[in-house]
Amino acid sequence: MVWVARDAAILEAPALPLIIAPAPDIYRKRALAALQDADIPFRAAFTSPSLAGQMAALRAGLGVGVLPLAMAPRHLTVIGDPLPKLADSEIALVTARGAAEGPAKLLAQEVLRALERGSIAQ
Numbered sequence: 001m002v003w004v005a006r007d008a009a010i011l012e013a014p015a016l017p018l019i020i021a022p023a024p025d026i027y028r029k030r031a032l033a034a035l036q037d038a039d040i041p042f043r044a045a046f047t048s049p050s051l052a053g054q055m056a057a058l059r060a061g062l063g064v065g066v067l068p069l070a071m072a073p074r075h076l077t078v079i080g081d082p083l084p085k086l087a088d089s090e091i092a093l094v095t096a097r098g099a100a101e102g103p104a105k106l107l108a109q110e111v112l113r114a115l116e117r118g119s120i121a122q
Contacts, residue, residue, distance in 0.1 A: 017045030
């Protein structure tokens, strides 16, 4: 997990502007906890349940977001210090017994292919 923004100049804001998903969201939870633990002031600058919405806000320079490193697009800057390190997250795809065939299997395969090629972040 890494912090990303259009550029590092966003760190000059008196309260770090965050681009986050609404609760409950694991990336949001980890980002807020890390900032609180590090005593870094922040504010929600943009909230969207959609990754596409969050990416648009990041491209527009509205704030800082959190993404898995493998999903961070090249046009965004990965920011380290002075922001706190974030713990890695894991994504699991679980299917129900008996769903090994048919539409559920096709959907699971497509999700895995999208994650492998990083197209979800684009």
